[in-house]
Amino acid sequence: MKTAIIILLSLFSTFIKAQEKPKDTLFFTYDDKYIKTYVEIPNHFYIKDGGGSNNGNFYFTEIKTLENPSVKSKEICLKKFIRSSKFYNKNKNPKLNDYTLWKYLTDFTIVLVKDVNGKKRYVQVESSYIIE
Template sequence: MTKKDILNVILLLTITFTLTAQKANMDTLYFKFNKKYIKRGEVNKNQYYLKDKSNEGDLFFIKRSILDNLKPKEVLCFKKFIRSSKYYNFSKKKNQRLDGYRLWEYLDKYIIFFILNIDGRHVYEEVKINYVIE
């Protein structure tokens, strides 16, 4: 192995460890799943959509994994979280109140779990927020 190869391996390992450390340090948000506010996709059952619509694009969540036995410190109401934030505007037209892009920018920095109650037990679905411009 040449010195150049060794330096490339060291650089690759450094980048890998840095990216892993950044992901490990992400904060986690837990939201109680509200069937009236969050709807499962009709075509793709691994997608969730909000009752509130975004103004210029489509905001949705994709299920990534299912976990059990998590111990969240705080569980938030997703609808209250959205409607009390700067990403929701009560003065706009009824169908264009949510600033989906800015909400996506904010929540994309977090690990997000929806907490569902299935057969009397809590199920934690890790989801990833997505935004598509129409």
């Protein structure tokens, strides 16, 4: 009896995983003036508007480099995306709500598109948030 219950539970968890909806992908243009990296942590990408508060700091963490993404999509300017969002208020200090931006972007697959010597390089990243 216990074996039957364990088998049913494992099948149920498999069916739940199969029902998960794949994440939408956002392609952001990599802008050296807006995205900062540091030598000590080269796989972290900090945005110019992020951080600066005692509450925490938003950044992207590199997952992997994609050789040939199967879906070609229009690239979005990251700076325009953030500054036109509900997470950014130029009249407040800090201007960007890092936590809510991080929470929102966790629902997406994010790819930074870098132009390296005339060729596009696709870097898959995930949104990250750290409390300082």
